[in-house]
Amino acid sequence: MDMQNLIHMANQIGDFFETIPDHEESLSGIANHLQRFWEPRMRMQLLEHVDARNGEGLKPVVLEALRIHRGDLIAHH
Amino acid sequence: MLEQKDFGTPERIADEDVTLEIDGMKVSVPRGTSIMRAAGMCDVNVPRLCATDSLEPFGSCRLCLVEIEGRRGYPASCTTPVEPGMKVHTQSAKLQALRRGVMELYISDHPLDCLTCSANGDCELQDMAGKVGLREVRYGFEGRNHLAESRDESNPYFAYDPAKCIVCNRCVRACEEIQGTYALTIIGRGFDSRVSAGKSFMESDCVSCGACVQACPTATLQEKSVTEMGLPEHGVVTTCAYCGVGCAFIAEMKGEEVVRMVPYKHGQANEGHSCVKGRFAWGYATHQDRILKPMIRSRITDPWREVSWDEALDYAASEFRRIQEKHGKNSIGGIVSSRCTNEEGYLVQKLVRAAFGNNNVDTCARVCHSPTGYGLKQTLGESAGTQTFKSVEDSDVIMVIGANPTDAHPVFASRMKKRLKAGARLIVIDPRKIELVDAPHVKADFHLPLKPGTNVAMLSAIAHVIATEGLMDMEFIRQRCEEKAFLQWRDFVSLPENSPEAMEEVTGVPASLVRGAARLYATGGNAAIYYGLGVTEHAQGSTAVMAIANLAMATGNIGRSGVGVNPLRGQNNVQGSCDMGSFPHELPGYRHVSDPATRDLFEHAWGVHVQQEPGLRIPNMFDAALDGSFKGLYCQGEDIVQSDPNTRHVAEALSSMECIVVQDIFLNETTLYAHVFLPGSSFLEKDGTFTNAERRISRVRKVMQPKAGFADWEVTIELSKRLGYPMDYRHPSEIMDEIARLTPTFHGVSYEKLDRLGSIQWPCNEEAPSGTPIMHVDHFVRGKGKFIVTKYVATDEKVTKRFPLILTTGRILSQYNVGAQTRRTENVQWHEEDVLEIHPHDAEERGIADNGWVKIQSRSGETVLRAKISERMQPGVVYTTFHFPESGANVITTENSDWATNCPEYKVTAVEVKPATEPSSWQKSYARFRKAQHELLASS
Ligand code: SF4
Ligand code: SF4
Ligand code: SF4
Ligand code: FES
Helix, strand or coil: CCHHHHHHHHHHHHHHHCCCCCHHHHHHHHHHHHHHHCCHHHHHHHHHHHHHHCCCCCCHHHHHHHHHCHHHHCCCC | CCCCCCCCCCCCCCCCEEEEEECCEEEEEECCCEHHHHHHHCCCCCCCCCCCCCCCCCCCCCCCECEECCCCCCCECCCCECCCCCEEECCCHHHHHHHHHHHHHHHHCCCCCHHHCCCCCCCHHHHHHHHCCCCCCCCCCCCCCCCCCCCECCCCCEEECHHHCCCCCHHHHHHHHHHCCCCCEEECCHHHCEEECCCCCCCCCCCCCCHHHHHCCCCCEEEHHHHHHCCCCEEEEEECCCECCCCEEEEEEECCEEEEEEECCCCCCCCCCCCHHHHHCCHHHHCCCCCCCCEECCCCCCCCEECCHHHHHHHHHHHHHHHHHHHCHHHEEEEECCCCCHHHHHHHHHHHHHHHCCCCEEEHHHHCCHHHHHHHHHHCCCCCCCCCHHHHHHCCEEEEECCCHHHHCHHHHHHHHHHHHCCCEEEEECCCCCHHHEECCEECCEEECCCCCCHHHHHHHHHHHHHHCCCCCHHHHHHHECHHHHHHHHHHHHCHHHCHHHHHHHHCCCHHHHHHHHHHHHHCCCEEEEECHHHHCCCCHHHHHHHHHHHHHHCCCCCCCCCEEEECCCECCHHHHHHCCCCCCEECCCEECCCHHHHHHHHHHHCCCCCCCCCCCHHHHHHHHHHCCCCEEEEECCCHHHHCCCHHHHHHHHHCCCEEEEEECCCCHHHHHCCEEEECCCHHHCCEEEECCCCEEEEECCCCCCCCCCCHHHHHHHHHHHCCCCCCCCCHHHHHHHHHHHCHHHCCCCHHHHHHHCEEECCCCCCCCCCCCCCCCCCECCECECCCCCCCCCCCCCCCCCCCEEEEEECCCCCCCCCCCHHHCHHHHCCCCCEEEECHHHHHHCCCCCCCEEEEECCCCEEEEEEEECCCCCCCEEEEECCCHHHCHHHHCCCCECCCCCCECCCCEEEEEEECCCCCHHHHHHHHHHHHHHHHHHCC
């Protein structure tokens, strides 16, 4: 799907969770939101973008969340 | 016919009962009750003309006189309250004579054409003449009378015939007391007095709610449909299919034809009131544009081919299976309609989950209140409003944010106005000067005209005042909310950058106003928040919903009557469609698909594997379609092409798909891209339930056979069968039984109970067998309430030199959303096209004339509309509605969306507006496309 749109949406999610004072909570908040609300193909594409292009365009907090919680974000079927 | 008994004067609620005697019968009634009502309660119906129990007594006709032992004279029973030990006589020779005298005067100025009158048999004057035994009229009909006065036929739905008016004032009072519009007055005095709407009803402020028609005891104000068709023969109680207020109506029928829709007095959502849509605009249901035959075509450039139901359904099923084989299980999905019944919504999501085998199901709540679902679940624990409509009667302060109830939720707005007139204070937070800000006898104490897109900044500033000025309800917070989250929130909102002064530049609203409003909300007594799409349809829609819940928790305004957080939901069944599990991440009852226990429950009941991963939301479906991984869609009762943002993007996505099945009553805009058309059924053609904005489940009852042969739920069953997943239901009540079995908040719901109680507000289960009018009473659904930090983030949709104005969208009273129904009724007389409202300064700067054509451009596209210069707008903000497809309002809106739910940011689009001479290129090409599509239909 349109990568720019996925990056934009992920960054918006980052904007929200970033305000939680506890950094760990911010990271798990972002990952948890993606896991609960994003269809697997969107998550996988975002993860591929992290691998292929170092997550170019993603906010640092989003990139960090994707890297740390990568295992949870991989699709289960 | 279903009689609605009239007790003459309204019910009174009192702690104490008063016992008296009426015609020798003892009766106990609440203090304050009128003698007339008390008599009615023991089935003694005192004659009356100016009294009806929807209105306060007036005491003008003098027909209801009674005798009271120990009292002189003949008091009017409608205006005289009961007293303990009173002995009342409603019949005596003297009373008879007095009443006959009164009647005689009325009748002498009334045409005696009863036999040919449209109200013959349904006229209170006629009834009363019989009741008082009037046999002759001594005054003759030659004297002065009003018999020659001309009728006012200007309103498309009802006529006013002054010759028949008895000047009882009921219509005037209905317009004031029930509707709150003040369109009518009595002009002239004595014999010359007449009801007047000014020049004519259509040229007056009348909003055609029908309250006056309902109140009129004679044929003076009469539905034209009754004049044309004669009086109805039977009536069936059902629920309006337009908006989320969910008014109950009696469909009054002659055979299978609707004669009129009459608001049902015992309807708990509307208590006998209505608006122009539900009351009058039902003609679409039998409109000639209805498509009654299934059709198919293999490409959207092919002509449509009328086929049998079997062929259409076989084709749809085989296409879906073919696509899944080629592109994978997840390459197809479905859309649940918020216009259809709960049972139908449940079946569509079941079909997607069980027969398609994925979670690609969504509903139009995506584009309206999905942030409400998310935000309220996070903070309070349940994805629904906290109150019952009646709760507004106990409010001392009402805060309306991003909603325009008088247009979008008119019947609830009337209830709200009634409370405001009785003294509640009002805060309006809206970029536009909506009607409530300055309506007859209603004035907002505060109007905060913020810039579109700054709700969260405004709500933080209000929270700042409440937190830093010590206006919080600490006791409530200590007992009911999570402490850590509260402290984080308090520290956050107390930051100087969240103060009204600091936010002034962002919101454009003077800090002093914000402080005043915050103090009033926190300290004015019971305070309730009502909000609409002006809150949710933003990049920070979900954040704003949470900010609203924070305010309610901080001030302890939750868990009792008069307070709460109240989303005014748009579609008739948008609450219900969400409840039924039509989101791609939730099974019915808002349970996440990843929850093993819930999945287990459904897997057992349905005998299939349910995916544990969320599916695609509507905008994701479009993106995936453009990507080539989403190819098939079953779309029931929703027009995504007209209602979703960035039309061009949607159209491109749909054009790239291989099988789109549209099930609808009309050939809507989405059908232009469809391969299979399955005729839908209107709400009059099926049984089921709708759930309104106050979680109220009400019955929809079938009054005619489905015009195309099947109700929508039957079509879904047929499709499922052909996909190899048979569903075995003989009646929607059996579907509800399954919903109740599998959903804890619905455990206690059944058709039998609905018939018995009239309606039920969920949760309805063992703990709350008759339902739950007010939620979160002793504790929150999630246990402790959770404050959430809501930082303001400016939207990316910023004004620039190129696009210096903000466009915001909305709807109006007489039209409904994409207009598929209302455009096919006489309601077009009030609104025949979408216009662009623009402030005089902005118009002048651009050389735009009132009623002139203007081109509106955004980064998504452009369209041309007529301009309406209006002071309701603030400078820098323009506004339009989206009721007509040719206006292309959504050609301009962008795919920006709420961060949590992808709810589109309809309320903020940066645009430029310029004078124009012709339609936009999009409009021209779309017009060509539509024309070609209609030719494909005609050639079929
Ligand atoms: S129009 Fe009907 S309700 Fe109004 S004053 Fe005349 S008779 Fe009464
Ligand atoms: S239809 Fe409604 S608004 Fe119009 S005059 Fe009658 S009561 Fe008033
Ligand atoms: S307020 Fe809504 S539910 Fe009630 S009659 Fe009007 S459109 Fe129908
Ligand atoms: S009904 Fe009591 S005065 Fe008219």
